[in-house]
Amino acid sequence: MDGKADGIDVAEVAKLARLELEPDRIPSLQKEMEAIVGYVNMLAELDTDQIEPTVHAVDRVNIIREDVPGEPCPRELMLRTAPATVDDELVRVPQVLPGEGMA
Amino acid sequence: MMNGSDPVTLTVREASAGLERGDFSSTELCRAFLDRAALTEPKVRALLSLDPEDVLRQASESDARRKAGHALGPLDGVPVTLKDNIAVKDAPCTCASKILKGFVSPYDSFVARRLKNAGCVLLGRANMDEFAMGSSCENSAYQKTANPWGLDRVPGGSSGGSAAAVASGITCAALGSDTGGSIRQPASFCGVVGLKPTYGRVSRNGLVAFASSLDQIGPMTKSVYDAALLFDLIAGHDDGDTTSLPGDSGGCAADLAAFEEKGADLKGVRIGLPKEYFELDGISGEVRAVCEQAKETLRSLGAEFTEVSLPHTKYAMACYYIIATAEASSNLARFDGIRYGYRSAEAADINSVYFRSRGEGFGPEVKRRIMLGTYVLSSGYYDAYYLRAQKVRTLLRRDFEKAYESCDLIFTPVSPVTAFRFGEKADPLQMYLSDIFTIALNLSGDCGISIPAGIAAESGMPSGIQFMAPALQEKRLFRAARAFECARPQKEFRASL
Numbered sequence: 001m002d003g004k005a006d007g008i009d010v011a012e013v014a015k016l017a018r019l020e021l022e023p024d025r026i027p028s029l030q031k032e033m034e035a036i037v038g039y040v041n042m043l044a045e046l047d048t049d050q051i052e053p054t055v056h057a058v059d060r061v062n063i064i065r066e067d068v069p070g071e072p073c074p075r076e077l078m079l080r081t082a083p084a085t086v087d088d089e090l091v092r093v094p095q096v097l098p099g100e101g102m103a
Numbered sequence: 104m105m106n107g108s109d110p111v112t113l114t115v116r117e118a119s120a121g122l123e124r125g126d127f128s129s130t131e132l133c134r135a136f137l138d139r140a141a142l143t144e145p146k147v148r149a150l151l152s153l154d155p156e157d158v159l160r161q162a163s164e165s166d167a168r169r170k171a172g173h174a175l176g177p178l179d180g181v182p183v184t185l186k187d188n189i190a191v192k193d194a195p196c197t198c199a200s201k202i203l204k205g206f207v208s209p210y211d212s213f214v215a216r217r218l219k220n221a222g223c224v225l226l227g228r229a230n231m232d233e234f235a236m237g238s239s240c241e242n243s244a245y246q247k248t249a250n251p252w253g254l255d256r257v258p259g260g261s262s263g264g265s266a267a268a269v270a271s272g273i274t275c276a277a278l279g280s281d282t283g284g285s286i287r288q289p290a291s292f293c294g295v296v297g298l299k300p301t302y303g304r305v306s307r308n309g310l311v312a313f314a315s316s317l318d319q320i321g322p323m324t325k326s327v328y329d330a331a332l333l334f335d336l337i338a339g340h341d342d343g344d345t346t347s348l349p350g351d352s353g354g355c356a357a358d359l360a361a362f363e364e365k366g367a368d369l370k371g372v373r374i375g376l377p378k379e380y381f382e383l384d385g386i387s388g389e390v391r392a393v394c395e396q397a398k399e400t401l402r403s404l405g406a407e408f409t410e411v412s413l414p415h416t417k418y419a420m421a422c423y424y425i426i427a428t429a430e431a432s433s434n435l436a437r438f439d440g441i442r443y444g445y446r447s448a449e450a451a452d453i454n455s456v457y458f459r460s461r462g463e464g465f466g467p468e469v470k471r472r473i474m475l476g477t478y479v480l481s482s483g484y485y486d487a488y489y490l491r492a493q494k495v496r497t498l499l500r501r502d503f504e505k506a507y508e509s510c511d512l513i514f515t516p517v518s519p520v521t522a523f524r525f526g527e528k529a530d531p532l533q534m535y536l537s538d539i540f541t542i543a544l545n546l547s548g549d550c551g552i553s554i555p556a557g558i559a560a561e562s563g564m565p566s567g568i569q570f571m572a573p574a575l576q577e578k579r580l581f582r583a584a585r586a587f588e589c590a591r592p593q594k595e596f597r598a599s600l
Contacts, residue, residue: 008478010474013474013477013478013481014474016477016481017432017461017473017474017477018436018439018454018457018458018461019458019461019462019465019470019473019474020458020459020461020462020463021462021470022462025467029470029471029474032471032531032532033471033474033475033478035532036424036475036531036532036535037475037478037479039420039421039424039532040421040424040425040479040488040492041421042417042418042421043418043421043422043425043488043491043492043495044487044491046415046418046491046494046495046498048491048494048495048498051494051495051497051498052494052497053490053493053494053496053497054493054494054496054497054500054546055316055493056302056316056346056548057302057303057316057317057500057545057546057547057548057574058301058302058303058346058348058548058574060303060345060346063345065342073209073210077209077210078209078442080207080209081206081207081209081442081443081444082441082442082443083440083441083443083444083445083446084446091441091442093441093453093456094450094451094452094453094455094456095452095453096452096453
């Protein structure tokens with residue numbers, strides 16, 4: 001690779017990342033991302049066909065535990081961290097489905 | 104008030120001994136730190152939050168236990184400061200991000216539980232780069248932390264608040280987290296000791312995830328012995344972290360005490376010098392000079408130096424920035440404005456809750472990394488980036504395995520430069536490249552330690568050296584670091600604030 005990374009569609013990536021970007025930030029972000037992606041493209045120099053990927057730094061296998069009920073974190077406590085709740089029982093969110101909604 | 108003890112240089116070991124002898128109470132100890140903080144914090148700003156009442160309550164509880172003969176252990180009453188991404192029940196945990204402003208942890212992290220069970224007083228929440236992404240603490244959404252050695256300079260990052268808290272003498276010790284050098288580099292910049300334990304040695308349960316396959320919690324302390332003490336305390340298996348390793352630290356502090364008894368020399372220890380590291384352009388003259396002097400000291404202790412090769416070094420940074428950003432983009436998807444943290448007041452429907460809350464809540468560096476991570480994981484690019492980086496990670500790990508066939512430890516600088524001035528590194532890629540000596544260790548999963556080695560001639564700032572060792576060989580690291588600490592020409596590292 002020549003270390004170039006032209007044409008990253010920043011708006012599209014932002015959509016995938018669920019990030020609202022200020023429009024005037026897009027050109028500079030594009031430049032920065034292209035510089036960084038251009039840099040990391042150097043990995044293409046290496047022949048990695050026969051190499052196993054490292055997923056974890058330590059070799060781990062799936063851990064199976066006894067199916068014993070534990071003490072979960074109390075619901076009131078977890079709900080206290082939510083930005084908005086209904087009757088301290090549910091997380092409140094804006095309308096999800098289009099159309100006439102509940103009040 | 105403290106019977107002649109100076110809180111600024113007071114180590115965990117000395118505090119523990121003082122408390123046991125009854126030289127001072129935990130309340131007196133903590134009050135001395137709080138007084139010191141009232142003096143230095145307006146200048147240093149190491150902490151994002153500090154609740155003096157809560158600190159004194161914990162201290163008086165500790166004093167009551169000790170008085171009744173029920174001290175929870177030798178560290179009962181010793182204050183320790185936690186980085187703001189490590190959860191403590193009922194304490195704020197913002198990760199220095201606006202998106203977690205006002206968030207209060209509903210539970211304790213594994214390490215907080217361990218510290219509490221040992222009676223430690225948790226003192227303050229340390230500033231950091233937002234979500235641990237950065238090398239200077241300049242990415243904090245709330246405040247810039249100054250380096251106690253030079254207030255116009257950065258403390259390093261991302262655990263810069265933890266390092267500055269220890270160096271400014273407002274606490275005995277701190278915990279940080281290290282994903283690519285975030286413990287070791289600020290330790291070097293601030294003249295303190297910092298340990299990056301073997302991946303899986305310390306549970307990540309309750310550590311807000313940045314890059315799950317790289318993150319590790321570790322101690323930042325005023326002495327090597329303190330780092331061993333705290334490591335013993337926080338290491339060990341936890342069912343709450345599926346990557347937690349079986350077993351515990353095996354008693355590093357006791358091993359170190361025995362090592363000291365026997366004279367703490369390094370006869371027969373083979374130290375590898377990776378030629379690719381020392382050949383790098385950009386290592387400043389003053390950092391090279393500190394390293395040369397440290398090598399002399401180590402030689403005088405009986406260590407033998409041997410050149411080793413880590414041939415894939417030039418690819419480490421690229422490999423790291425693919426893996427770290429990919430994992431970050433996935434981990435930070437949870438901050439969606441629904442269950443916790445910031446929700447945009449402007450959002451009218453569910454999609455705009457996601458887009459606006461994240462857009463308004465995350466800072467520029469976090470956005471940049473989420474964007475990069477999303478890009479390298481997006482459809483059609485996975486094999487070219489993430490999978491390839493994981494394969495290169497295997498090559499990097501093999502480099503280390505091969506190197507350790509001919510040496511016991513590897514010696515390197517921690518950072519190519521000493522603490523730089525605010526705003527000096529404005530280009531993100533240049534900032535990333537300053538982590539060149541620390542990132543490979545996170546990719547290999549092995550352990551490493553940064554220890555103060557001297558004051559660099561030109562900048563007058565402290566400079567550390569790094570030892571790296573194979574996985575689970577923390578004892579080896581501590582022994583070398585302790586021997587060096589006893590023999591280094593500069594005995595004391597004390598910032599004159």
